[in-house]
Amino acid sequence: MTELFDTSVWIEFLRGTESPACQYVQARLLEDPGSIGVTEIVAMELLAGSTDELALAKVSQLVDSLTLIKIVPTLDFPAAAHLHRSARRSGRTVRKLQDCLIAAVAIRSEVTLVHRDADFEVIAAVAPLRTRPLIEA
Template sequence: MILVDTSVWIDVLRDRQGRARGVFQAFMGDEPYVLCRFTQLELLQGAKDEREWGLLDEYLSAQYYLEATENTWRDAARIYFELRRKGLTISSPMDCCIAQVAMDGDALLLHRDRDFEKIGRIRPLKLSWFESS
C-alpha cells in the first residue's frame, strides 16, 4: 500500500501538460494507494476558489484513507522532539503526523518533501521520492 503525500498531489493536480499524472500512473500501476486526513486538510486549505474547493472535496470524499490511531499524536510529537534534539529542523509538525500514519499502516510514503527524508533518518519510514520531471 502506498500513502501519497500532499506534495505529490499538488504536482499531479496542478500539472497542465499531464506529465506528472503520467509519471504517477506509471509508478502506481495496479498498486493501491491511500491518503491520510492530513493530506485531505492540506489539499482543501490550498484550494484557489469555491469551484476548486468543491471539485477537491468531491474527489477526496471518494478516496481511501489511512486513519490516525490514538497513539499517532504522541508518536508524531516524539518524532519532532527527536529531530529537534539532533539539530534537524522540519517545516511542519504535520509531516511528523503523516510519517507516523504511514508507519502505523506499514505503507510506503510517496512524496516530494525533504522533511520526510529527515524523518527517515531517525525512523523506519519507507520512502519513495516522486520525480515528476
C-alpha cells in the first residue's frame, strides 16, 4: 500500500539521524520502495534543500525513484482551502497552507500520510486524513 511521505520525514532520513522517522524510511526503502509516494511540493522542498551539487544529484535520484502522487489543482486546491477553513473554525491553527494541500492530496488518493509535523494531526482532527505520525515525544 502506498504511503505519502512528507518533507518532515525525509529531512530526518537525509540527515541520517537515528530517529524513528529515519528508521521508518530506511525500512520502507528496503522493503517496498515503490510504495513510497511524494507530491510535487515535497519533491520541490527536497530539491530546494540540497546544499550543493552532489547533494542535489543524490536527492534528485531519490525523488525520481519514488511514486509521484500528482496534485490535481481543480480538486486539491479547493479541498486544501476547505481543510484550512475547517481547522480554523474548530479553533485550531494550521501553520503552513502547503500542509493543507499535501493533506488534500493524501485524502483524495486514499493514502496514509507519514509525517513529523503537528499540522497534519490538526488537519486529521477535522478531516478524514489517515496519518502515521513519527513525532517524538
